[in-house]
Amino acid sequence: MPLLTLTTDFGTGSPYVAEMKGVILSAVPEATLVDLTHAIPPQDVRTGAMLLDQMTRAFPPGAIHVAVVDPGVGTARRLVCVGMSTAAGGGIFLAPDNGLLTFILRRGPHVARTIENAALWRNPVSPTFHGRDILAPVAAAIARGTPLDSIGSRVDDLTLLDWAEAKYGPRSIEGEIVFIDSFGNCVTNIPLSHQCFVKQPLAIRAAGRDRVPLVRTYAEAAPGTLVALVGSGNWLEIAVVNGSAAASGIALGLPVVVSW
Amino acid sequence: MPLLTLTTDFGTGSPYVAEMKGVILSAVPEATLVDLTHAIPPQDVRTGAMLLDQMTRAFPPGAIHVAVVDPGVGTARRLVCVGMSTAAGGGIFLAPDNGLLTFILRRGPHVARTIENAALWRNPVSPTFHGRDILAPVAAAIARGTPLDSIGSRVDDLTLLDWAEAKYGPRSIEGEIVFIDSFGNCVTNIPLSHQCFVKQPLAIRAAGRDRVPLVRTYAEAAPGTLVALVGSGNWLEIAVVNGSAAASGIALGLPVVVSW
Amino acid sequence: MPLLTLTTDFGTGSPYVAEMKGVILSAVPEATLVDLTHAIPPQDVRTGAMLLDQMTRAFPPGAIHVAVVDPGVGTARRLVCVGMSTAAGGGIFLAPDNGLLTFILRRGPHVARTIENAALWRNPVSPTFHGRDILAPVAAAIARGTPLDSIGSRVDDLTLLDWAEAKYGPRSIEGEIVFIDSFGNCVTNIPLSHQCFVKQPLAIRAAGRDRVPLVRTYAEAAPGTLVALVGSGNWLEIAVVNGSAAASGIALGLPVVVSW
Numbered sequence: 001m002p003l004l005t006l007t008t009d010f011g012t013g014s015p016y017v018a019e020m021k022g023v024i025l026s027a028v029p030e031a032t033l034v035d036l037t038h039a040i041p042p043q044d045v046r047t048g049a050m051l052l053d054q055m056t057r058a059f060p061p062g063a064i065h066v067a068v069v070d071p072g073v074g075t076a077r078r079l080v081c082v083g084m085s086t087a088a089g090g091g092i093f094l095a096p097d098n099g100l101l102t103f104i105l106r107r108g109p110h111v112a113r114t115i116e117n118a119a120l121w122r123n124p125v126s127p128t129f130h131g132r133d134i135l136a137p138v139a140a141a142i143a144r145g146t147p148l149d150s151i152g153s154r155v156d157d158l159t160l161l162d163w164a165e166a167k168y169g170p171r172s173i174e175g176e177i178v179f180i181d182s183f184g185n186c187v188t189n190i191p192l193s194h195q196c197f198v199k200q201p202l203a204i205r206a207a208g209r210d211r212v213p214l215v216r217t218y219a220e221a222a223p224g225t226l227v228a229l230v231g232s233g234n235w236l237e238i239a240v241v242n243g244s245a246a247a248s249g250i251a252l253g254l255p256v257v258v259s260w
Numbered sequence: 261m262p263l264l265t266l267t268t269d270f271g272t273g274s275p276y277v278a279e280m281k282g283v284i285l286s287a288v289p290e291a292t293l294v295d296l297t298h299a300i301p302p303q304d305v306r307t308g309a310m311l312l313d314q315m316t317r318a319f320p321p322g323a324i325h326v327a328v329v330d331p332g333v334g335t336a337r338r339l340v341c342v343g344m345s346t347a348a349g350g351g352i353f354l355a356p357d358n359g360l361l362t363f364i365l366r367r368g369p370h371v372a373r374t375i376e377n378a379a380l381w382r383n384p385v386s387p388t389f390h391g392r393d394i395l396a397p398v399a400a401a402i403a404r405g406t407p408l409d410s411i412g413s414r415v416d417d418l419t420l421l422d423w424a425e426a427k428y429g430p431r432s433i434e435g436e437i438v439f440i441d442s443f444g445n446c447v448t449n450i451p452l453s454h455q456c457f458v459k460q461p462l463a464i465r466a467a468g469r470d471r472v473p474l475v476r477t478y479a480e481a482a483p484g485t486l487v488a489l490v491g492s493g494n495w496l497e498i499a500v501v502n503g504s505a506a507a508s509g510i511a512l513g514l515p516v517v518v519s520w
Numbered sequence: 521m522p523l524l525t526l527t528t529d530f531g532t533g534s535p536y537v538a539e540m541k542g543v544i545l546s547a548v549p550e551a552t553l554v555d556l557t558h559a560i561p562p563q564d565v566r567t568g569a570m571l572l573d574q575m576t577r578a579f580p581p582g583a584i585h586v587a588v589v590d591p592g593v594g595t596a597r598r599l600v601c602v603g604m605s606t607a608a609g610g611g612i613f614l615a616p617d618n619g620l621l622t623f624i625l626r627r628g629p630h631v632a633r634t635i636e637n638a639a640l641w642r643n644p645v646s647p648t649f650h651g652r653d654i655l656a657p658v659a660a661a662i663a664r665g666t667p668l669d670s671i672g673s674r675v676d677d678l679t680l681l682d683w684a685e686a687k688y689g690p691r692s693i694e695g696e697i698v699f700i701d702s703f704g705n706c707v708t709n710i711p712l713s714h715q716c717f718v719k720q721p722l723a724i725r726a727a728g729r730d731r732v733p734l735v736r737t738y739a740e741a742a743p744g745t746l747v748a749l750v751g752s753g754n755w756l757e758i759a760v761v762n763g764s765a766a767a768s769g770i771a772l773g774l775p776v777v778v779s780w
Contacts, residue, residue, distance in 0.1 A: 001289055005278075011702025012273050013532050013559025015571045016752070018525075021554055022578030029521055029580065033554070034281055034293070039273025042703050043762060051275045058282030058392070060289065071762060074737025127737040129752030132578070182271025183302050217334025217387040232276070232389030242303060242331055261549055265538075272533050294541055294553070299533025311535045318542030318652070320549065442531025443562050477594025477647040492536070492649030502563060502591060 002031045002143035003060065007052055007067040008131065009040035016129065020066070020136045023122065027140035036065075043071040045099050049161055050179060052093075053103035054233055061090020066131070066139045070096040074127035078114045079134055080158060081142070081151050085109040092142060094135045099161035116152030166190045172259035177238070177252050184244025188256045190236040204228040205257040206238050207250050218242075228256075262291045262403035263320065267312055267327040268391065269300035276389065280326070280396045283382065287400035296325075303331040305359050309421055310439060312353075313363035314493055321350020326391070326399045330356040334387035338374045339394055340418060341402070341411050345369040352402060354395045359421035376412030426450045432519035437498070437512050444504025448516045450496040464488040465517040466498050467510050478502075488516075522551045522663035523580065527572055527587040528651065529560035536649065540586070540656045543642065547660035556585075563591040565619050569681055570699060572613075573623035574753055581610020586651070586659045590616040594647035598634045599654055600678060601662070601671050605629040612662060614655045619681035636672030686710045692779035697758070697772050704764025708776045710756040724748040725777040726758050727770050738762075748776075 004024060010016045017038050024033060036055045040048040048069035056065055061084075070077075078097040084090050088108030094115070095101050105112075115134060118125075120141045125133040138151060166175035166189050175190035204212040212228045213221060221227050223242040231237035236258065238245050264284060270276045277298050284291060296315045300308040308329035316325055321344075330337075338357040344350050348368030354375070355361050365372075375394060378385075380401045385393040398411060426435035426449050435450035464472040472488045473481060481487050483502040491497035496518065498505050524544060530536045537558050544553060556575045560568040568589035576585055581604075590597075598617040604610050608628030614635070615621050625632075635654060638645075640661045642653040658671060686695035686709050695710035724732040732748045733741060741747050743762040751757035756778065758765050 003285060003289065013557040014702050015557060015575045016701070018554075018556040018575035019578050019752075021556075022576065022580075025523060025552070025554070025583075026578060026580045029523065029552070032285070032289070032293075033552075034278075034285070035295075035555075036278040036281075037273040037275060055275045055278035056282065058279050058286060060282075060286045063285075072739050075739045126750075126752040126754075128749065128757075132752065181276070182274050219332045219335045229388065230386075232279075232386040232392065234386075237388075263545060263549065292545070292549070292553075294538075294545070295555075296538040296541075297533040297535060315535045315538035316542065318539050318546060320542075320546045323545075441536070442534050479592045479595045489648065490646075492539075492646040492652065494646075497648075 002028055003034065003063045004028070004031050004139055004143060005034045005036050005056070005059065005063060005065045006038070007036040007040065007048065007055065007065065008038045009042050009044065009048060009069045010038050012038050014038055016132065019132045023132055023136040024140045027137065028143045031140075031143055040069050043069065045069050045071070046161055047179065049100050049102045052100065056091060056104070057089070059091065061086060064092045064139050064143055065094070066135050067093065067095040067100050068131040068135060069100055070098065070130065072096065072098060073130050078155070079130060080112055080155065081115055081138065081148060082110050082112045082158075083148050092148070094139050096130075097159050099159045101158065102161040102163065105158060105160065111148070112155050112158050113148060114152040114155050117150060120146065120151070164189055172257055174255065174257050175236070176256060177250060177254045180246045180252065184240065184246035185231065186238040186245045186250045187231055187233070188236045188238070190256060190258055191234060192230045192236045192258070193234055201260065203259045204236070205259070207248070207254065212238065262288055263294065263323045264288070264291050264399055264403060265294045265296050265316070265319065265323060265325045266298070267296040267300065267308065267315065267325065268298045269302050269304065269308060269329045270298050272298050274298055276392065279389075279392045283392055283396040284400045287397065288403045291400075291403055300329050303329065305329050305331070306421055307439065309360050309362045312360065316351060316364070317349070319351065321346060324352045324399050324403055325354070326395050327353065327355040327360050328391040328395060329360055330358065330390065332356065332358060333390050338415070339390060340372055340415065341375055341398065341408060342370050342372045342418075343408050352408070354399050356390075357419050359419045361418065362421040362423065365418060365420065371408070372415050372418050373408060374412040374415050377410060380406065380411070424449055432517055434515065434517050435496070436516060437510060437514045440506045440512065443499075444506035445491065445497055445499040446505045446510045447491055447493070448496045448498070450516060450518055451494055452490045452496045452518070453494055461520065463519045464496070465519070467508070467514065472498065522548055523554065523583045524548070524551050524659055524663060525554045525556045525576070525579065525583060525585045526558070527556040527560065527568065527575065527585065528558045529562050529564065529568060529589045530558050532558050534558055536652065539649075539652045543652055543656040544660045547657065548663045551660075551663055560589050563589065565589050565591070566681055567699065569620050569622045572620065576611060576624070577609070579611065581606060584612045584659050584663055585614070586655050587613065587615040587620050588651040588655060589620055590618065590650065592616065592618060593650050598675070599650060600632055600675065601635055601658065601668060602630050602632045602678075603668050612668070614659050616650070617679050619679045621678065622681040622683065625678060625680065631668070632675050632678050633668060634672040634675050637670060640666065640671070684709055692777055694775065694777050695756070696776060697770060697774045700766045700772065704760065704766035705751070706758040706765045706770045707751055707753070708756045708758070710776060710778055711754055712750045712756045712778070713754055721780065723779045724756070725779070727768070727774065732758065
């Protein structure tokens with residue numbers, strides 16, 4: 001029973017998503033088709049790359065993931081299909097080669113191919129909608145058993161995003177806000193695990209404050225309090241209890257520093 | 261063929277919903293997974309409770325419903341699993357024990373259990389995302405046949421919301437606006453059935469007007485008219501024909517009185 | 521394996537959509553249920569008609585499509601069920617008879633029936649929610665094999681929208697903006713194919729400019745440039761590269777002229 005997922009910046013309720021579903025279900029009626037999100041900010045490849053990694057981690061290794069955030073649609077940019085090794089969690093990913101797969105590729109060994117075999121595409125192909133006319137039918141063909149080596153030739157030079165890595169000092173980590181969720185929680189690029197809590201006291205600097213209290217979960221401080229905590233993806237996160245940290249003025253790119 | 265539904269306040273298109281889907285489909289690939297809504301206002305347990313009841317009434321008795329509106333995530337608040345009797349319409353509900361199941365529990369006989377058996381959970385459990393790490397895997401385990409008595413011990417003291425019940429006088433019912441839908445229709449907590457129309461004339465007071473005309477359906481009055489009618493859930497509703505009652509200033513909590 | 525789709529103006533995340541899903545899955549548990557969109561602007565039959573056509577084109581001929589944009593719910597307006605011939609692409613469509621099926625009916629030969637056989641409906645029927653109480657159960661009955669001739673009697677006078685057709689002059693086509701997508705791309709009612717590009721030079725007048733450059737795909741001009749192109753539905757479209765044409769002031773109804 002093939003499982004395919006869709007991630008786009010088309011907007012929730014977009015008719016373009018519906019068109020892609022029609023193409024896939026026409027070819028693979030028995031498929032389980034799952035919307036991951038269509039609310040990636042338009043043309044925001046960086047946010048798309050980050051969320052695609054987060055959203056697909058818990059999926060089974062046989063899943064086929066189609067991702068479309070594609071400001072270069074119709075240009076010479078490649079479309080690619082990447083098969084992840086079992087050691088890297090498995091999964092097959094189809095996307096434009098613009099960095100959208102940056103964090104997927106980091107998971108471990110994989111084989112990447114350009115999507116070249118036009119016999120698998122819809123005909124004609126619209127120069128503005130490769131998601132419907134190339135990615136959807138190729139994903140459907142893979143779901144029906146088309147081997148990956150008939151999709152196109154191997155490539156080893158996929159585009160990777162310059163990613164703002166946290167900077168590690170002897171007694172500190174410096175990072176920034178990289179994602180804001182629908183509650184207004186502000187997620188940083190500072191990886192932390194819950195074990196840090198017991199090892200040593202940490203000082204968190206963010207939003208102009210020297211010591212943002214570090215808590216284990218939202219409800220440990222009074223409503224309205226600005227807190228830091230380790231979020232569900234194991235990144236340090238700045239939140240306001242029962243409120244929105246984003247509404248209090250914290251924004252993408254603002255610095256956050258952990259020291260000890 | 262197991263049927264699972266998801267209701268959250270994570271926001272439409274939230275990556276957190278996608279993560280829960282991955283957990284469930286990894287364990288139960290053959291599941292039918294249905295989004296009820298992810299647009300519950302953040303941390304609004306009262307609206308979540310009301311809509312969960314409305315949305316699940318027509319589902320088959322074998323359905324498993326996962327609901328997450330959970331401002332107390334990570335605290336000592338319990339997570340619970342409730343099996344409804346056939347007389348109460350069936351269904352299995354998993355949610356935090358914070359009142360979210362108030363209207364479900366009122367349906368009739370049921371057995372409630374705390375979710376305690378950590379062998380069924382993901383490991384480790386994030387203190388900020390029990391939806392993904394506890395509720396989703398336990399719901400999947402139930403879908404695969406795990407008996408309810410292995411989830412945890414029975415409890416009989418589930419949290420119920422204080423609900424603003426309509427007040428019944430000898431010749432009147434007083435209530436208030438409790439929900440506003442996407443059209444701007446304002447739903448009250450006054451239960452009325454269509455039979456009331458034929459029994460006796462009713463006077464409706466709302467929005468500063470003494471006699472809001474009572475109609476059977478939206479199109480019975482001229483566009484722009486403020487009307488009262490019995491909505492599809494059998495609650496009295498205030499609406500503007502071809503427009504939005506909410507946009508005309510009617511808001512949650514405003515009083516509505518029916519007299520005869 | 522029955523395939524049913526849902527299109528409404530109820531709003532993404534609407535509890536009304538969830539109720540319709542419950543009705544359908546209670547009757548046809550094995551159904552594949554696909555949300556096309558619930559983001560049709562409230563009561564906007566014209567946009568609903570246009571998008572329903574666009575969204576359903578790629579679906580398999582056996583699909584059953586339920587569409588609800590229904591300002592006249594509960595009035596004497598008919599509900600209809602239309603079976604499209606194989607020559608017209610197939611598909612069964614259920615909708616109010618208010619013009620929502622205008623572009624579907626144009627596809628070719630079909631048989632239309634009023635939905636009259638109340639034995640197939642829920643009981644009682646809410647006068648404000650025929651989507652849940654009539655269309656959903658009738659669609660489910662069809663999915664389970666109920667023949668179309670038991671739904672109701674044949675009709676040949678379905679309501680069609682007055683549609684602003686583009687006007688063809690000897691050396692020009694005059695149209696207007698009829699849809700704006702989530703990127704802010706403004707789609708016109710001027711049909712054009714990519715072949716036009718090679719045949720002769722075209723001059724595009726829109727948004728107060730005499731010569732909007734015609735490109736093949738978004739990325740062929742510099743970011744911020746106002747361009748015209750043939751969109752994925754083969755309609756002329758006005759866009760801003762890496763931006764939003766709608767945000768630059770282009771709106772529904774504005775004229776666009778192509779001349780040569």
